[in-house]
Amino acid sequence: MRFHRTVHAVLVSALTLCAFATGSVSRAAEFLYDNGVIFNGATSAVLQIIDVLPAQKVGGDPTTFERVGDAFNVYVRVVLEPGTPSSEQFVAGADLGPMPDAKQFTVNYYLATRVPGGTYGEFQLRKSEPLVILTYLEMRPVVEYYHAELKHYFQTGNYDEQMALDTGVYAGWARTGVEWLGYMAAGPTPPLSPVCRFYGVPSAGLDTHFYSVNPAECAYVAQTWPDKWIEETPRAFDVLHLSPESGRCASGTLPVIRFWNAQFDVNHRYVATKSAEAEMVAKGWIQEGRVWCARLLHQ
Numbered sequence: 001m002r003f004h005r006t007v008h009a010v011l012v013s014a015l016t017l018c019a020f021a022t023g024s025v026s027r028a029a030e031f032l033y034d035n036g037v038i039f040n041g042a043t044s045a046v047l048q049i050i051d052v053l054p055a056q057k058v059g060g061d062p063t064t065f066e067r068v069g070d071a072f073n074v075y076v077r078v079v080l081e082p083g084t085p086s087s088e089q090f091v092a093g094a095d096l097g098p099m100p101d102a103k104q105f106t107v108n109y110y111l112a113t114r115v116p117g118g119t120y121g122e123f124q125l126r127k128s129e130p131l132v133i134l135t136y137l138e139m140r141p142v143v144e145y146y147h148a149e150l151k152h153y154f155q156t157g158n159y160d161e162q163m164a165l166d167t168g169v170y171a172g173w174a175r176t177g178v179e180w181l182g183y184m185a186a187g188p189t190p191p192l193s194p195v196c197r198f199y200g201v202p203s204a205g206l207d208t209h210f211y212s213v214n215p216a217e218c219a220y221v222a223q224t225w226p227d228k229w230i231e232e233t234p235r236a237f238d239v240l241h242l243s244p245e246s247g248r249c250a251s252g253t254l255p256v257i258r259f260w261n262a263q264f265d266v267n268h269r270y271v272a273t274k275s276a277e278a279e280m281v282a283k284g285w286i287q288e289g290r291v292w293c294a295r296l297l298h299q
Contacts, residue, residue, distance in 0.1 A: 049076065049109050051126065056084035058116060071106045077120055080113050141297055144178040144269075151261070153269040154209060157182040157237065179297040180272065182237060193292070196221075197236035200266055204228035208267050213239055213292050239292035249293035256294050259285040272296055 059079035066073050080086075110123035142157040145165055149172055156162055165173045196218035200206025206228065212218050221229050239256075242249060249255050254272040259280040261267045269285065271277055272294050281287070 049074065049127075051076075051109075051111070053078065053080060053086045054113070055080035055082060056086050057081075071108060073108045073110060075110050075112070075123060077112045077114075079116055082115055140182060141179045142182040142294075144176045145173040146176050147172045148174075150265075150267075152208060152265075152267045154267075155270065177298055178271075178276070180294040181297055182294075184237060193239055193241040194235035195237050195239055195292070196234050197232045198222075198229040199232050200229055201227075205264055206266055208265060210266070210268060211236065211270070211291075213241060239294070241292055242290055247290065253293040253295050255290040256292050258288040258291045260288055262286050 057078050058081045061077040063077075064075045066075075107129055108125060109127045111126050112120045112123045114120045140157050140159070142155050143162055144153060144155040146153050153176070155178075156165070164170055166175070193213045195211050195213050196215075198210040198218075198221055200208045200210065204225075204227070209232075210221065210229065212221070218231070218234065222231050240249070240253060242255065247255075256270050256272045257277060259269045259271060259277075261269075261283075262285065268288075269276075269280060270291065271280060273296070277287070
């Protein structure tokens with residue numbers, strides 16, 4: 001870890017205990033995260049299913065589920081009004097109870113429908129996905145700081161860095177009030193993705209840090225500017241990645257958007273609220289898109 005004018009982040013992140021699905025009329029529902037749910041073994045896992053139904057929902061029965069060996073079968077029954085196209089997503093959920101560590105399950109989502117006054121048809125399998133279990137090594141808040149003179153932002157989940165910044169060891173930095181939960185996984189586990197961390201050296205006019213969850217982007221930076229950007233680690237922390245199919249985040253988390261200051265010193269800010277987005281746009285920073293998902297503690 002390098003310290004010059006700026007100090008940047010080691011980030012550790014935590015995840016809500018949910019699995020998600022989304023779907024359409026033409027195909028089976030799709031889980032928001034391909035590999036299901038991440039949770040601590042001591043915590044109850046809540047499964048949420050989001051689906052688009054063939055017609056407007058006008059009723060239904062409580063969702064039920066059963067565990068058969070290493071599989072969870074979730075049964076959803078809904079009443080549909082014929083001839084009324086569905087315009088809203090249908091959400092169902094089930095509390096699967098506490099899970100053991102270091103084991104993989106399968107979740108099968110079945111849907112049965114009927115018309116008002118009719119009887120339910122056979123259950124149809126809409127989606128089957130693996131359920132991945134993860135145990136955290138640790139959780140800690142990731143704190144954002146700002147240097148008014150440099151006009152630089154950065155964030156850190158490292159307690160030693162936070163202490164140094166808060167006590168003035170590195171002068172000029174102040175907390176912005178933004179904090180979000182981070183976590184470090186026991187090992188690479190989908191749908192977690194490692195984030196590479198680069199340091200822009202002062203001799204190149206940078207003195208800043210850069211993070212990416214995109215392996216291709218990490219490789220590009222390392223290969224294109226080896227004398228300007230030094231890779232400090234290929235895995236500074238793990239984050240919950242955006243759905244590869246929908247680009248959405250899990251319930252309870254928000255998409256983190258990366259902004260670039262469009263200056264030679266190449267500073268970035270990672271924001272997760274509409275107000276922060278508006279602030280950065282007003283400052284003339286360039287939006288570079290969604291990069292990962294996070295749970296805010298303070299904003």
